[in-house]
Amino acid sequence: MDFEPKILGLLCNWCSYTGADLAGTARMKYPPNVYTVRVMCSGRVDPGFILDAMRAGADGVLVCGCHPGDCHYVEGNYKCLRRIPLTKKLLEGFGIDPRRLRLEWVSASEGGRFKEVVTEFTEQIRALGPLKLNDWAFAEQPLEVHEAA
Amino acid sequence: MIKVTIDGRDIEVKEETTILNAARELGIKIPTLCYSEFLEPYAVCRICLCEVVRGKRSRLVTACNYPLRDASVSILTNSARVRNLRKLNLELLLAQAPAAKIVQDLAAEYGVTKTRFPIKNPDEKCILCGLCVQVCENLVGAGAIGFSSRGSKREVSTPWGVEPETCILCGACAHFCPTGHIVMTEEADERILHSELTLGPNAAISIPFRQAIPNVPRIDVEHCIHFKTGGCELCSKVCPKDCIDYQMKDEIEDIDVGAIVVATGFQDFDPTPLKQYGYGKYANVLSSIEFEQMNNAASPTGGAIVLENGEEPRSVAILHCIGSRDENNHKYCSRVCCMYALKFAHLIKEKTTAEVYQLYIDMRAFGKGYEEFYHRLLEEGVNVIRGKGAEIAPIGGKFGEEGLLVRCEDTLISKFREIPVDMVVLCTALEARDDSADLARKLNISKGADGWFIEAHPKLAPVSTTTDGVFLAGVCQGPKDIPDAVAQGTAAAGQAMKLMTVGELFLDAAYAAITDEICSGCRICNGLCPYNAISFLEDKKVSEVNAAMCKACGTCAAACPSGAITARHFTDDQIYAQIEAIFA
Numbered sequence: 001m002d003f004e005p006k007i008l009g010l011l012c013n014w015c016s017y018t019g020a021d022l023a024g025t026a027r028m029k030y031p032p033n034v035y036t037v038r039v040m041c042s043g044r045v046d047p048g049f050i051l052d053a054m055r056a057g058a059d060g061v062l063v064c065g066c067h068p069g070d071c072h073y074v075e076g077n078y079k080c081l082r083r084i085p086l087t088k089k090l091l092e093g094f095g096i097d098p099r100r101l102r103l104e105w106v107s108a109s110e111g112g113r114f115k116e117v118v119t120e121f122t123e124q125i126r127a128l129g130p131l132k133l134n135d136w137a138f139a140e141q142p143l144e145v146h147e148a149a
Numbered sequence: 150m151i152k153v154t155i156d157g158r159d160i161e162v163k164e165e166t167t168i169l170n171a172a173r174e175l176g177i178k179i180p181t182l183c184y185s186e187f188l189e190p191y192a193v194c195r196i197c198l199c200e201v202v203r204g205k206r207s208r209l210v211t212a213c214n215y216p217l218r219d220a221s222v223s224i225l226t227n228s229a230r231v232r233n234l235r236k237l238n239l240e241l242l243l244a245q246a247p248a249a250k251i252v253q254d255l256a257a258e259y260g261v262t263k264t265r266f267p268i269k270n271p272d273e274k275c276i277l278c279g280l281c282v283q284v285c286e287n288l289v290g291a292g293a294i295g296f297s298s299r300g301s302k303r304e305v306s307t308p309w310g311v312e313p314e315t316c317i318l319c320g321a322c323a324h325f326c327p328t329g330h331i332v333m334t335e336e337a338d339e340r341i342l343h344s345e346l347t348l349g350p351n352a353a354i355s356i357p358f359r360q361a362i363p364n365v366p367r368i369d370v371e372h373c374i375h376f377k378t379g380g381c382e383l384c385s386k387v388c389p390k391d392c393i394d395y396q397m398k399d400e401i402e403d404i405d406v407g408a409i410v411v412a413t414g415f416q417d418f419d420p421t422p423l424k425q426y427g428y429g430k431y432a433n434v435l436s437s438i439e440f441e442q443m444n445n446a447a448s449p450t451g452g453a454i455v456l457e458n459g460e461e462p463r464s465v466a467i468l469h470c471i472g473s474r475d476e477n478n479h480k481y482c483s484r485v486c487c488m489y490a491l492k493f494a495h496l497i498k499e500k501t502t503a504e505v506y507q508l509y510i511d512m513r514a515f516g517k518g519y520e521e522f523y524h525r526l527l528e529e530g531v532n533v534i535r536g537k538g539a540e541i542a543p544i545g546g547k548f549g550e551e552g553l554l555v556r557c558e559d560t561l562i563s564k565f566r567e568i569p570v571d572m573v574v575l576c577t578a579l580e581a582r583d584d585s586a587d588l589a590r591k592l593n594i595s596k597g598a599d600g601w602f603i604e605a606h607p608k609l610a611p612v613s614t615t616t617d618g619v620f621l622a623g624v625c626q627g628p629k630d631i632p633d634a635v636a637q638g639t640a641a642a643g644q645a646m647k648l649m650t651v652g653e654l655f656l657d658a659a660y661a662a663i664t665d666e667i668c669s670g671c672r673i674c675n676g677l678c679p680y681n682a683i684s685f686l687e688d689k690k691v692s693e694v695n696a697a698m699c700k701a702c703g704t705c706a707a708a709c710p711s712g713a714i715t716a717r718h719f720t721d722d723q724i725y726a727q728i729e730a731i732f733a
Contacts, residue, residue, distance in 0.1 A: 044703030057732035073702035
């Protein structure tokens with residue numbers, strides 16, 4: 001069976017979620033691999049969400065926010081812009097390809113751009129293959145392992 | 150007040166009133182050449198000579214500067230003695246300035262046809278009245294011209310006969326010159342041309358246009374003499390109500406408001422880049438707004454529809470969808486053009502005998518009574534052609550002076566057509582203003598791909614934006630006609646009023662909250678909040694969120710190292726649960 005990536009999309013309420021909505025109301029066709037979770041701002045994206053999604057079985061995480069300067073909360077997207085590279089470093093440390101995490105700017109009017117971003121990112125994750133985590137990295141009982149050591 | 154007699158008529162005037170002003174009050178005409186009510190009388194032309202009779206004695210004085218001081222005088226403005234002397238003066242003036250029309254006319258009035266004195270220069274117009282010199286020196290304050298030489302060589306000139314640096318090209322000297330000796334040429338590009346047919350105001354102080362609100366004049370500071378030299382102030386001298394204030398300045402005021410209605414409208418699409426329509430090249434190709442201006446009763450043509458040469462057009466083509474419904478420009482429909490194009494056709498039919506051709510893609514008569522209007526126009530004999538105008542070509546002459554040829558495809562009969570017309574009106578697209586991006590950023594509202602501002606929801610919140618308290622009205626949100634714009638404007642005003650009348654503000658239930666027991670007082674969140682809603686409580690050593698200021702972005706919650714901040718309605722637990730549900 002072909003590999004169908006499962007991707008988590010964290011979209012900001014004001015730009016990207018509306019942009020995704022526009023792609024939907026405009027009946028644009030794009031891969032169904034992105035599962036979206038709405039947050040108020042890309043600044044709300046806790047790196048923990050990304051790590052948790054990958055633990056839970058996501059093959060990639062797409063974070064979308066307003067274009068720089070257009071943030072509904074003035075500067076939330078800049079905070080996201082700083083957090084994502086740090087998270088990528090963290091992923092590298094875990095042995096996860098940082099290309100599995102992507103930050104994109106999609107405005108409320110860019111339904112077409114949302115479609116392109118999703119299509120391209122899905123193809124990239126498909127090429128990277130399924131995310132396989134070592135058993136120890138995100139095992140259910142990490143505390144016991146720690147205590148035993 | 151003193152009582153004097155002028156030409157047998159009594160008048161009471163203030164002391165020190167000049168004879169000229171007293172006579173004018175009575176309606177007695179005394180000829181003048183060198184007099185201006187705005188300047189000190191110079192009394193150099195000697196045309197205003199009058200006879201002052203005191204008892205049995207009489208003397209000749211110049212009316213313009215002779216003040217009346219006692220009641221016992223009577224004045225004769227047109228006695229035989231006065232007339233004789235005026236005739237002599239006119240002969241002298243004719244010798245000095247034989248080409249001056251005003252002198253010739255005045256001389257003819259007094260029966261003087263030729264002069265006994267030698268004529269120096271038959272083309273001379275200057276009577277050396279000195280008005281120009283006085284104006285330049287005392288009114289304008291430039292001092293760029295003056296008298297030079299003496300006696301028979303006396304003349305008005307610039308210092309050393311070269312172009313003076315102090316001249317500001319105001320043209321006041323030419324305006325005051327009684328004989329037309331001083332002429333402003335149009336070579337100096339700094340001059341505003343005072344043409345009869347300009348569409349805008351043509352003086353440094355004017356009412357911008359007839360229906361301007363407020364309907365008061367304003368000064369064009371860039372061209373006003375006063376703002377160049379500090380002189381002139383003629384307008385304030387003639388204003389009976391003393392309304393003119395030169396100290397007024399443009400001011401930027403800060404106003405505290407609770408709601409903003411954005412109604413910035415649109416700008417017209419510039420058809421110049423569409424070379425095939427020859428806009429800007431052929432004089433009789435007009436944009437719709439230019440045609441509308443010409444149609445206005447307050448326009449320079451008085452609302453008459455005329456060609457460049459002033460003649461009435463024999464045929465007019467109206468081209469729809471210039472820049473709109475066009476893959477290369479704006480893909481959207483500008484909505485208003487079909488109906489105003491029909492209105493244009495109606496006006497042309499009403500005011501002229503011209504044939505009218507409408508070249509349309511689709512006739513969109515969408516509103517109440519619009520379809521009926523379209524049918525009425527068809528009955529009036531307007532030619533409608535389904536097909537977009539493809540090209541405008543000149544007929545004869547280098548720039549199509551003899552007419553224009555409209556090429557199009559009539560899609561209903563599947564034929565190419567060439568229609569000769571005199572005038573073409575281009576129905577240009579409505580487009581978002583160039584500066585709309587700046588405004589969107591300032592107000593934190595969104596702009597669509599077309600440039601129009603986006604409403605919060607197309608059906609549920611059609612006048613609101615994503616920013617609380619900012620509402621949209623009119624074409625800035627998307628093309629619409631006047632009834633629709635008024636409806637939306639009323640709705641936006643209502644929304645703004647609602648905020649004011651309630652008196653209390655309802656806040657979103659989504660905001661961040663800090664649990665005191667978990668907060669370590671690290672203060673990381675304090676600097677992150679874009680609204681300064683988080684403050685540090687020194688006594689408790691914890692941070693606190695002001696719920697009224699918080700806009701619920703959740704940036705603080707994402708950054709809190711101890712998880713003490715809950716972004717309500719977007720809590721960590723809720724988001725983790727969603728992730729779990731998706732991938733489990």
